[in-house]
Structures are given as C-alpha cells and as structure tokens.
Amino acid sequence: MGYQSEAALERDVMNQLEAIGYERALIHTEDQLKENFRNLLNERHTKLKEEPLSDKEFSRLMTQINNKSVFDSAKILRDKFVLKRDDETEVYLELFDQKNFSNNIFQVTNQVSVNDEFSGRYDVTILLNGLPVVQIELKRRDVSIHEAFDQVGRYQDHNLRGLFRYVQMFIVSNYNDTRYFANSDKAFLRGLMFYWTDEENNLIVNLDDFMQSFLITGHLAKMISRYMIINESERKLMVMRPYQIYATEALIERALTTDGNGYVWHTTGSGKTLTSFKASQLLSYEPEISKVIFLVDRKDLDAQTQEEFNKFEHESVDETNSTKQLISQLEDKSRPMIITTIQKMSNAISKHQHVMEQYRKDKVIFVIDECHRSQFGDMHMKIKKHFERAQYFGFTGTPRFEENRSQDGRSTADIFDKCLHSYLVKDAIRDGNVLGFSIEYINTFKDRIREQSGEYVAGINTDEVWLADERIEKVARHIHGIHNNKTHNRAYVALMATQSIEMAMKYYRMFKAINAEPGVRPLKVATIFTYQPNQDRKDGDVKVHAKNELQSVIEDYNEIYGQNFSLDTYNAYFQDVSSRMKGNKAKEKIDILIVVDMFLTGFDSRMLNTLYVDKHLKHHNLIQAYSRTNRVDKGKKVFGNIVVYRNLKKETDEALRIFSDTENTDVVLSKSYEEYRKRFAGYLEKLQQISSTPASAKRLEDEEDIKEFILTFRGLARTLARLKTFEAFEFTEETVGMDEQEYKDYEGIYKGVYYEHIKREREGQKVSILDEIDFDIEVVRNDRVNVNYIRRLIENIELKDKKQQAEEKRQIKLLLEQTDDQQLRNKAELIREFLDKVVPHLEKNDKVREIYLNFEEERKLEEINRFSEEMNYPKSKLQKLISEYEFSGHLYNDDIEAGISAPFLERIEKLDKVRSFIESLSDKYGFVE
Known part of the structure; x- marks a missing residue:
C-alpha cells in the first residue's frame, strides 16, 4: 500500500x-x-x-x-x-x-x-x-x-x-x-x-x-x-471504558436470561464503583425486576464513596445509622433501586420480616460492592431464606479462591457462581489505568532469623522481636531517611501498615522523638484506629485503653493542624485525616499515616504513592494494601512504592500470581535495582555509540541519528528516574558508568532538540522524522529544585540577621546555577534581581510571598510596556493575546496580525517577534502550582 x-x-x-x-x-x-x-x-x-x-x-x-x-x-x-x-x-x-x-x-x-x-x-x-x-x-x-x-x-x-x-x-x-x-x-x-x-x-x-x-x-x-x-x-x-461496558452487559444478560448469580473481577483502581452503579441502574429500569438493592460495607461508606454515588444519582445514599429510611424505601415499590449498607440490610431482614414478605416471590437483584468481604458471606443465608428469586452479583478486585478462601471455607465462586468478566491488574497497567509496584524488602533481623521461612518469621513472639524498642527505632529511622526520596520530597503521602494498635503507637511515639532531635526536618505523622471499651493492652504493669491512646493522638493532631477534634467527634476526625491523605489543596498534608487495618482497603488517593509494611499480609489483603499506592497521577508518580520490613517475598509473588492470572509477575512488579542498573548500562552503551561525548552529540546531522539519540537518552533518563528511588543509588561513574556532570551535558543536548521541536511545532513547521517521536521532557527534570522549591526558600529567608540572609541568598543562587528545571532557569535572573534589590530592604514582619508576586507582576508589566512601545504594537491587544495564550496554550497568526499595521515583509517579521515575545514571557512568568 x-x-x-x-x-x-x-x-x-x-x-x-x-x-x-x-x-x-x-x-x-x-x-x-x-x-x-x-x-x-x-x-x-x-x-x-x-x-x-x-x-x-x-x-x-x-x-x-x-x-x-x-x-x-x-x-x-x-x-x-x-x-x-x-x-x-x-x-x-x-x-x-x-x-x-x-x-x-x-x-x-x-x-x-x-x-x-x-x-x-x-x-x-x-x-x-x-x-x-x-x-x-x-x-x-x-x-x-x-x-x-x-x-x-x-x-x-x-x-x-x-x-x-x-x-x-x-x-x-x-x-x-x-x-x-x-x-x-x-x-x-x-x-x-x-x-x-x-x-x-x-x-x-x-x-x-x-x-x-x-x-x-x-x-x-x-x-x-x-x-x-x-x-x-x-x-x-x-x-465508560470498554471493560466496564462488557462487564455491565454480561451482568445484565445473566440477570435477565437466567436465575444464576455472578461476579465481576476488575482490579482495584479500575473504576468498579461506576461499573457496579451503572449495572444496578440499568437493571432497575427492567419491568420484570421488582427491586435492585446495592449493598456496600459500612466501613467503605466514607465521604468519598458517598460522593461517587451521588455523582450519578443525587442524594442516592442514606447516610444515617437508622434502618428507618431503608424500611421506607423497601415498602415503596415505586422506587426501583436502593443503596444501603450490608449491616442495615442484615438488621432489616432480622427485625422487619413483614416488610420483606412482599418480595418473597419477586425477582430481586442484590449487587454487592467489594464482595470479597466476609460480611456478605455471613449474610448470604439470611437473604436466601427471605427471597426465593433473589440473584446476587458481586464486584471485587481480589476474589476469594482456593488459596485464599474465607474463614468459613467458601470462595467467591461458592456464593456468586460464575465470573462474568475480568479486567486484571496486568490489563490495567498496560492501559495506564493503574501503575505497577516497586517493592523493596528490608531485613530487620540478624542473619540467623533472616534465612528462616516466612511462616517461621511470622510466628516469632511479637513481644520479644517485632515490638522490640531497638527494632522499632531502627525501622523508624530508616523510614525517616528514605521518605523524601520515596515521596518526591514529600510531594506525595505515605501509609504505614502495622500489626496492632500497640505497634502503631510505638512507631508514633518513635517518630515524635526523632522529629524532636536537633537538625531533623520533622515528618508530619498521624495515626488512626478503631477502639472498643475492652480493647486493652499492657504497658508494663498498667493496662492502657486504646481509647486513651487515641485521645492523646487526636490532641497532637489538633495542635499540628489547628483543629478541635475529640473522641466525641471521631467521625469528623476520620474525614479530616482522609481529606489530608487525598491531598485536598485546602488542607496541609499528612506525611505518614500509621494504621492497623483502616485505609488499607477501599481508600483511593492519587497523592498516596508509598506504603511501609510492618505486618504479615497475604493474598487479597496484600494486594488490597499494595493497591492503595498505584493510582495514576499526572505528576511524578511512576509506580507505587512498597517498602516491606517483613519477609513477604513469597506471599507477594503468590498474591500477584493469583490476582494477575499469570505466573509472570514481571508485568506487575518494578525491576530490581540491579536490573535497572543493567538497563541503564545498556542505554548508556548505545548512547555512547551514537555520540561518544556530549560535544559530539551537537554535531549530529542525520535525522535518523538524531532520532536514535532522542529515544536512547529518553530511555536512559526514565531508567535513571527509577534508579533514584533506590537507597543504594549513587550517581557516580563507578556505580552507573557516568558521573552526574556528563549526564547533564547529554541532557542539555536532548533539551536543545526538544525545545527546537516545540519551537517548530508552534510555528507550524514540519519536524519531519522527529514528528513521530512523543517527546518527554519531564523525565530529565530535577525532582526537587524547581520554582516552588526556590519560592519557599525565598519566603522563609532570614530578614533580621543580615549575615545569615547573605548565606541563604548565596545558597539560593547556587541552586539556580545548578538546576536543570527549565521553568526555574527562565526565572533565574528575575529571582537574582529580587534577592539583590528587594530582599535587603525588607522588614522582619513583611509578607515575602506577596511582595515577590507583586515584584514579578511589576517586571512583567514593564516588559509588556517596553515591547509594546518598541514594536508599536497595541498594549491592550498584546495583553489579551498573552492572557489567551497562558490560558489555552494556543496562539494564532490571524490574532497577532490584527494588531500589526505594516507592509507585508515587515508584518511577517513583526508577527514572528510578537509570537516569540509572548511565548518567552509566558515561559518566564507563567503560573506555577
């Protein structure tokens, strides 16, 4: 062809x-x-x-x-x-x-x-x-x-x-x-x-x-x-996505053409809520179906879940603890669909049989969210006794199989019969709907214990080893040391899974102690757990209620975040913690949330990228916990980081095999440090074959050679991004075959080609063979020293002690010289001017952030005025073009020409100058989140 x-x-x-x-x-x-x-x-x-x-x-x-x-x-x-x-x-x-x-x-x-x-x-x-x-x-x-x-x-x-x-x-x-x-x-x-x-x-x-x-x-x-x-x-x-549609259609066909049950196996993070709700909604339109009852576990019915359901049907969720509204909805046969909790439905079946009687011979559909939960298994027989024609359809990311049967011995198929559709973690990773995992196992024992099987280590006496103060401190200090690296300098948040409330509190107190040490940049650490009046633990010879522990935690939390929660407002405390872990922009984040079981299932947050594990996990519990970290985010998240302080390698491999339906866990797991090092070496060898030195890369002329250089360096940079997350990484020639300076020199060539590509693209010129390359400049940018980082340094600069101020200014200027963040490079001269001309005249209580932003705006207006006068271009038209370009990223020649009155050749020259000015001005003064 x-x-x-x-x-x-x-x-x-x-x-x-x-x-x-x-x-x-x-x-x-x-x-x-x-x-x-x-x-x-x-x-x-x-x-x-x-x-x-x-x-x-x-x-x-x-x-x-x-x-x-x-x-x-x-x-x-x-x-x-x-x-x-x-x-x-x-x-x-x-x-x-x-x-x-x-x-x-x-x-x-x-x-x-x-x-x-x-x-x-x-x-x-x-x-x-x-x-x-x-x-x-x-x-x-x-x-x-x-x-x-x-x-x-x-x-x-x-x-x-x-x-x-x-x-x-x-x-x-x-x-x-x-x-x-x-x-x-x-x-x-x-x-x-x-x-x-x-x-x-x-x-x-x-x-x-x-x-x-x-x-x-x-x-x-x-x-x-x-x-x-x-x-x-x-x-x-x-x-909807295709797998959501196929699952919905399979469920509807099963409900309308058979009396059988079924379940949908869609991996955690793939949008089961939408799929299950849409299937329920479509079934509720069918005249032969008397009632569709959507069941969710009470502990999953947090603000996020309610918000999801209410998106699709306003006020569809009954938030009260009473069964009164549920009974009213059941009595009203004109209401085809109900959303309620498993616990309320169980109570209604036990105490309101007269209401259930009207549905005894009707076709009733139960749709169960997260159907791997044991709560529904307990309730299954109750429902069967009351509803002769009931059908059950479950949704889960982690079904119960032979290997991970529930406590009563049943698998998901025992209750729900047939798997109607599957969309597994390997499919979701391929499609970019979730991320893979990077898993590190950290040994906390001497060699004699480390070599034992997972079962043996899991059975070690808790008080003697797992909760030993020396071990707790060792793990806490290790986390303190790697946390910035794992979370991109705290841009993301982390969970820590512990085996008990006692362990959670030991870690909580240890982090507090480390935070109080001189020179330590404190981590914002919180914890949350449920408690019962008889939920005691021993602390020496004194029994301490979990309730008292939680009260002290909440008091610390109030002090850190300026809140006023108490045990009486526990639900509000829970919602506030949840909001901070989701990165609500109006609230200051929690760096590490220590939990026992809460937040390890059903909690979705794009801002959560790391899980520290110090508890025994297996099968569905392991996958559910790991999957908290792998929601896709448009930022710097490349995979979910899992750091395990237990010997869970066997359990992890088995869980990934079961829930990926494959023996090959490489689809799901990040490579090891050594494998990434070998991959980096391979890219480096190929890069040096194309261009033996950074200087020779500048002389590449053949477009095929330039294309190979771009693709090879991009692979090298992406591999480097993964290497940097490992504790063992050092950017030295001995470790990876090149030092950081040589890398930056190659990086400069890559960026030059990238920006030339963008420039041609903006000017509507063809980029020939390079046009087929999907450039990725983000992979080579510095993770930490960016515009926001420098702004924070400026906002906190010393205003009283001039000697200290001078040192801080010197450090900022040094960072400006070393940064590879292009946006920061564009602002570098502006920042230096502010440091030299404005900062020395500031008073102790001045609002530095506001003053700096005003300074930027003044300089921007000066540049606009100067350019408008020099080019004889209407200022109001120029400002409108700048606003539109900053908002949409688009700039059209017809719009620019509307402000130019000149002969043809001069008009073309002016058009190019106006375009170039607007683009460079926006790069320099563009808004930064």
Missing part, C-alpha cells in the same frame, strides 16, 4: 460508514445542518409529519435547544420536551429514541464548515436524527494521534457551537492508533482518551476494526443511551 493522505483516509472512512448502515448526507454548512435536522424532526414525529413545523415554531424550538452547554445539550438529547405550536396546542418531541434504536436515523457527512472568525472545518461528522453526536478527527499515519487530540481542543475553544454542542464524543485516529473520549464544557484531558477493546481486553486500535466494532449504528446508539453518564454534581458528560 502506498502513501495515504488525510483526504484519502477521510474518503475511506465515509465509504465504510456508508457500508455499515449510515446514510450519506450532503451537509457542509450550519444552515444545511439546521435544515436537515428540521426535516428529520418532521419525518420522525407523526403529528409533525401531518403538520410540519412552521418557521416560527422551528425558531421557538431552536431557542429552546440550540447553543446550550454540552452538559445541558446532553440532557436535552435524552429527554422528551414540550413545544407549544402556533395554535397554542402542545406537542411532545423526542430527539433520540433510547429504547428502539431502529427508530433513529443515522447519517454521516464530512467537511462541515463553521463560519466564525476561525472558520473551523470538521473531518467526519456522525448525525443522529439530524444532530451531530460524534466527531471524527483524522490525521495521516505518520502524524501522532496527539495532534488530532490538540485539533479537537482548538475546535472546542473556537468552533463547537450551536447544534455542535450536541456532540457526545470524539474519535481521533491516525489509522493505526484510534481512541475515543467524551465531549465536555471543560478542558479535555489526554488521560481520558480511551482505547476500545474486545471482551478479552485485547486492544482494537486499527481504524477499520474500530469502525466495525464500535461504530455499528446499534452499538453507537447503545453507547450514547446506556454507557455515557451525566455527572450531575460536576456537570459533565462521562463515557
């Missing part, structure tokens, strides 16, 4: 869509789009067929439905609404038949133009009953799919208006890479571009295959009607 242009690819797409059932429409303008919509509206409604809409009626209709937000348009598309006719009668209209897909009309057109100041023109548009619902953006095979994504972003900024607000999703493709994502009123996120797959989770990326699977008219209608979610709380449109 020869070279295929975008135009040829577009023709092929149009032909294929026509072949699978789409009617080709000749629509190329907004007026034609409206007229086609009007004709189909008249054709689809019997009353309108007899008496078509008048011009005035159609105008009123368009006022009702046209040019709304994406969110509101999505709701209108799915609703029936009333139109008042000229004779004052009313007619009910439906834009989309969500039950009988064959009653809808599917069309396809291409090259629709929008006549606004940016003159947008769309590649391929799919119409549903005359409304544009899917936009397909195509690029050549040699162009990155991200360019198609960026093009859609530009459409969103400037063109998607009128009836195009009804677009539900976008499809972007360069033929060999195809993805889909939901439309939005907010900025699009690359992480929400999804691959389509088959039922076995095999990717479908080829555009031909994608169209044959995803764009069949019936399937597309089902995607829009069933598998898109209108998120009320965030006012946004969401689309």
